[in-house]
Structures are given as structure tokens and as C-alpha cells.
Amino acid sequence: MGLTEIHLENFTVFQKLNLKISPGINVFVGANGTGKTHLMKVAYAACDITKSNQGFAEKLIRVFLPSGRSLGRLVKRHKTSARCSVEILREKLKLRASFSNHSTVAESATVTGIKDWNNHQIESVYIPVKEMLSNAPGFRSLYAQREIHFEEIYADILDRAYKPALRGKVDKTRRKLLTILQKTIDGKVTTDKKEEFFLRNKQGNLEFSLLAEGMRKLGLLWLLIQNGTLLEGSVLFWDEPESNLNPKLYGSLMEILLELQRIGVQIFLATHDYAILKELDLRKRDSDQIVFHSFYRDKNTQEIACRPANNYADIDPNTIAEAFADLYDREVKRNIEGIAR
């Protein structure tokens, strides 16, 4: 059972947000600073604690890394005392945390529903914008032993990537996805005893640090499918999948995400890329479940709001399309200058 709703009040950039979530693919679009990544991190924290058994507030501190690791800094800025709340729902299961802007430690948060919540584990993975596999050797042990200033999503993604391959026969859909990825990256991903990642093919082993960044990301996806992290019932969060990837590869990537959704993986994407959105729009079937959530700053209240759409054409506002409209207008203008319209 995946996530069904998210309710935030006074949390980071959000004054009030009530979001209904698709069990399939949720695409977050909007200008910079409209809270897309924050939302994904909140939802990821809620999923991750079901497996890691960390406290919810503690996990929020670790994935957001507020200054001084002070929980209260996640409350939307107010001149006076204020309290925030975070509610994540999986149908009837509700996980709730609330805390004030004076809270400094995780223990000062009031968390409810965590026992039932954690009784139903969810496998989840958060792929951050920055690629991590090439920095992997030694990172995990360093992160475990020292207070280094890295959001926990970076350590978590390595934990997922290092998981050994799933036992037993690989089912047909997963084999198909792995084959598509192997063709694209021209090999399979392997690790050595020093926790270094390599791309293995007929030519030998190529260390990840010598591989193009976009290919490293696809290699990571291959690992997550191969080791069974992304199976039915799991949740994938991917922040800007387009980063470092040539647009020619978006089609295969979106096809893989659509297939994962078809086998029951819930997916969250945050993107600024027209071609990513259009690939999803052109490739989706009627039975696919995709919701585009458009985040924007409301002109009247100046607060962040969100409007859902089931199709690319209905995304409103669509800052990506607006940018293209502006370019197109100027392109046409350059060509028609001097013509009495």
C-alpha cells in the first residue's frame, strides 16, 4: 500500500498544503522554491522509518539537515512562536508529527500513529539530484562514524545500491527492464571489496568515476531493479531525473518508470524538463495512473499552492511551457519584424 495523502501546515515553505497522491506516478512541477523537493523528502522520511525504525522527527532532521540539526528550523518562518504539523496517510494509516519553532531536538516533537505505521513496512528509495555512486567507497562508514554535513538521502541511496542481488529467478518484467538498461549503459553494474562501483562489459571493468554522470544514474536504476529494491509495493522518489542525462535517453527512462508503475511501484518525480513531461504524456496508456502536481505561489496569498492535472496539456500553471512560449514568441517576432500584422 503506497502513500495516499500528504497534509502540511506551517512546514518549511508551505503554509497549508493538502495533497492527494496517485498510487502510480506523481510528477511535481513548478518554479524553483515551490517546495517540490521538500515534499518528496517528507514523504520519503515517512516511508524510510518503517524499515530503519528511526523516529519520524529524527529522520526529518537527517534528510533536511536544518542548521544546528535544530528541528524547529523546519517550521515556516514566523516572527512569533509557531507550530507546524506533518501528516502522511496510507489509506487509514496516519503518521503525524507536530513541533514548534522553538524545538531543538527530535524528542520535542509530538508524533502519533507511528506504531501502526511501522507495522506495515514500505521499501522506499530516494534518488537525489547529485550522483553518489562514484563517491561511494568509504562514504558509508564515514557517515556512520562522523557527523559529516550530508543529508541522509545520500547515505541511504548507497545503502540501497549496495544491497545484494535478489535471490531466485528474475521475473519477466524485471528482466525486460534490466535488458533495456543494460543496452543503454552497455554493461552491468558490479562492486568490488572496497565498495567501489564498476560498469562491467566485454571490455572489462570501468570504474564509475570514469563513467558519464548520466550513465551512472542509469546504472543506479539497474542496481535498484536487480537487487529487488524496486518491486511491487515499493516507493521511488527521484529528484530531477533529467540532470546530467542526454534528452535522447529520456524516452527509455520514462518507459522504464511507466513499466515500474504498472507492476505496482509508486513513483514521485520532481522535474523542470519539458521533454521528461512530454515523454510521459506521449507514452502513457489509458490504464496508467499519472498525476501532474503543479506548484506555484498564489498571487493573492503569496503562499505555495498546488493544482493537480491528469494530462500534460492541463498542467496549470506550467512554467516550463511558459518558458517555451516566450522563446517561440521571440523567435517568431524576429522573423516577422516589419510586417504590418
Added chain:
Amino acid sequence: MTIFTEGNLQIAIPDGVSARKFDEPATHGLTHCMKAVDFIVELNDRFIFIEFKDPADPQSIQEKKEEFIQRFQDGKIDEDLKYKYRDSFLYEWASGRINKPIFYFVLIAIEALDDAQLLARTHALRKKLPQTGPASGQWQRPIVNGCAVFNLKAWNETFPNYPVKRIKTT
């Protein structure tokens, strides 16, 4: 105002502007061996070559629509647009009429073509014509001074004095 039609589309040309239907076998006389743009408009300082493509015409049969989509995806429509321009240019050049800059505007009446795609189609057309000569810079003059691809909405917003509409909408 003069009305010209091409298939199920019509364009209104304001009074005082010289325009002719160019792709007309009887007057062109060479359509068996040369391609032709649909209309040529002459303004004081330039010629405008205009080509209409109307694959979403509700009057046309399904097979014709599918054939267009296939040709569109295969890049054959781009090729067609290129040769229509070049052949029309040659025809006009041989007629001794090329004495001012030429602009080429293409209307593809598919509303699903959004601004990003129109921008990409415009760039692709410019490269194909091509608008700029070889890197050596030996061309003394361009063969086309500007080009752009429009859908119906973009056309009518850009050229309110040259409105285009569908004659039959069903």
C-alpha cells in the same frame, strides 16, 4: 479583403496587399516537375511564401490523416516543405521577380503542436532550407531571409490581419 482557399482552410488577405495562389496547376504550368508553396504575398519590402498543411482537417479521410502522421514522423513533411520553398524560389527567380527578401511561413494546423514543438520545427526548417549558407561565407545573399512554423492559434495571434480559418469545422 481577398479570400484564398487551400483545401478546407481559407486565408483573408487585406485590401491593397498583392497576393496570389501559387500552387495552381493551370497558372503555374510546371507542377508536374516542380513543387510549389500554396500562396505568395508581396509587400513593399518583401515576399512572403506561405504553405498550409492541414492533417487534422475533419473533412479528410482517416487514411489521409494517418499517412500524414507517418510522413510527419519520418521527416518527409520537412523534406516536402524544403523542396516546396526551393522550387518556388527557383520558379520566381527564373521569372525575374526575386527583387526583395523572402520569408517563408508554414502553417501546420495541428493544435497539439505546442510552443516547444513549434520552436523545434522552426529551427529544423531553418536548417533544412538552409537559411544560412556554408561556413566559408561564400554565399553573397541568403536564399531565405526568415522562416517560422505556426499552428492555427499561433498564426492568428501573430497575423491578425491575415486570419486563417477552417471552412467546414465538422
